[in-house]
Amino acid sequence: MLPLLLLRGPLPVSCLQVAADAPLTATVHRQDGEAWRSFQQLLDARRGSRVAGLAELKRYLARFGYMPRAEHEATDAFDAHMEAAVRRYQTTLGLPVTGQLDSATLDRIMAPRCGVGDHGHGVTSVSLSRSQAGGGVVSRFTFFKGEPRWTQPDPLVLTYAISATATVDYLPAETVRSVFRRAFARWARVIPVGFVETDDYDAADVRVGFYMGSHGDGIPFDGPLGVLGHAFSPKNGRLHLDAAERWAVDMGTETAHSAVDLESVATHEIGHVLGLGHSSSPKAVMYPSLSPREKKADLTVDDIEGVQWLYGPNPGFSLSSLYQQDTSMAPRSSWLAGSASLVCAVLIILVTQL
Known part of the structure; x- marks a missing residue:
C-alpha cells in the first residue's frame, strides 16, 4: 500500500457545461456505436412540429431519465411527452424553461457529459434552503436512490487504485496518479473520509480505469465528445473513463480543441463514487456536462x-468561509457602485461650473 493518506477523521453520527449564450456547435455524439447526426437542424423545434432527428433526441432524453424508454421505435414527432421532457431537462440543467429546442438547450444537449442519469435510474433529489446564507438559496444536489454511502469502522478510509492496463498511452501513469490524488484530496478536505492509494487493484474499494466502447459493465462508451465517463454508487467502487477522449492535464500546453480536463472529470466521478447524483447548479462540479x-x-x-x-x-x-466568499462581493460591489456614482456627480458639478 502506498503511503498516501489524504485525510482522516472520526466517522460522523448521522452522501460538464456549455454556456447558455454560446453559439451552436458541430459536436457529434455517438450512441450505440453509431455517430449521431448534428442536432442543429432541430433548432426552434416545438410541440406540433416534425423534424428529422427528434427520434434520436428522444432516445438521448430517455437514456438520461427525462422520458420513459419507448416500447416502440421513437418517431420524429414533437408531441406533448416530448415537450414535457424538454421542460424537465431545461429545469434540471438551469436553463430558461421554454419547452422548445432553443439554442441554449441544444448547446447543452450537444455538450460532452457524464454517463450517469439525471433523473430515474435510482436518483433522488433534495431541495434545501441555506439558512447560513441568509435564506432564499436552494441547494441543488441529488443522491442515488436510498442515499447509499460508504460505512466501515471508525475512521472511514477508502483505498483506490488506477488500472495498470486500462490506460491511455499518451499520459504517463504517474501523471494520471497525481491528478487523482488531487481529485480525492478535494473531497477529503471537506468530509471525514481518508483515501489511500494502493497497487492492489482487485482489492481496492475504488477502481479507476480508461476503457473503449463496450467494456464489460453493460454501459458502453460512445467515442469522442459524447459520454466522458461514469461511476457507480456506493459500495460498487467502479470509476470508468472513455479512453476515446483526448484527456489533458494542462490546457496551457495542450493544443487539441477537443481536449477534456482529466481532473475536472475525475473529481466529478469521485462524487458519484461517494454517493452524489448530479446537481442542477451550472457552477457545481456535480453538474452533468463539461465543455472541451x-x-x-x-x-x-x-x-x-x-x-x-x-x-x-x-x-x-x-463551510461558512465559502458562504462568506459568496456574500463578501455584494457589499463590495455596492460600495464600488456608490463610489462611481459619487465620482460622476462630482464631475458633473465641475463641468457645469466651468
Missing part, C-alpha cells in the same frame, strides 16, 4: 453541502 478545454474541479457550496449530508463535515473545515 473547460476546467471545473473546485468544489462549490452545493457540492460540499451534498457530500456533507452523507458523511458530515470534516473537522477543521468551515
Whole structure:
C-alpha cells in the first residue's frame, strides 16, 4: 500500500457545461456505436412540429431519465411527452424553461457529459434552503436512490487504485496518479473520509480505469465528445473513463480543441463514487456536462453541502468561509457602485461650473 493518506477523521453520527449564450456547435455524439447526426437542424423545434432527428433526441432524453424508454421505435414527432421532457431537462440543467429546442438547450444537449442519469435510474433529489446564507438559496444536489454511502469502522478510509492496463498511452501513469490524488484530496478536505492509494487493484474499494466502447459493465462508451465517463454508487467502487477522449492535464500546453480536463472529470466521478447524483447548479462540479478545454474541479457550496449530508463535515473545515466568499462581493460591489456614482456627480458639478 502506498503511503498516501489524504485525510482522516472520526466517522460522523448521522452522501460538464456549455454556456447558455454560446453559439451552436458541430459536436457529434455517438450512441450505440453509431455517430449521431448534428442536432442543429432541430433548432426552434416545438410541440406540433416534425423534424428529422427528434427520434434520436428522444432516445438521448430517455437514456438520461427525462422520458420513459419507448416500447416502440421513437418517431420524429414533437408531441406533448416530448415537450414535457424538454421542460424537465431545461429545469434540471438551469436553463430558461421554454419547452422548445432553443439554442441554449441544444448547446447543452450537444455538450460532452457524464454517463450517469439525471433523473430515474435510482436518483433522488433534495431541495434545501441555506439558512447560513441568509435564506432564499436552494441547494441543488441529488443522491442515488436510498442515499447509499460508504460505512466501515471508525475512521472511514477508502483505498483506490488506477488500472495498470486500462490506460491511455499518451499520459504517463504517474501523471494520471497525481491528478487523482488531487481529485480525492478535494473531497477529503471537506468530509471525514481518508483515501489511500494502493497497487492492489482487485482489492481496492475504488477502481479507476480508461476503457473503449463496450467494456464489460453493460454501459458502453460512445467515442469522442459524447459520454466522458461514469461511476457507480456506493459500495460498487467502479470509476470508468472513455479512453476515446483526448484527456489533458494542462490546457496551457495542450493544443487539441477537443481536449477534456482529466481532473475536472475525475473529481466529478469521485462524487458519484461517494454517493452524489448530479446537481442542477451550472457552477457545481456535480453538474452533468463539461465543455472541451473547460476546467471545473473546485468544489462549490452545493457540492460540499451534498457530500456533507452523507458523511458530515470534516473537522477543521468551515463551510461558512465559502458562504462568506459568496456574500463578501455584494457589499463590495455596492460600495464600488456608490463610489462611481459619487465620482460622476462630482464631475458633473465641475463641468457645469466651468
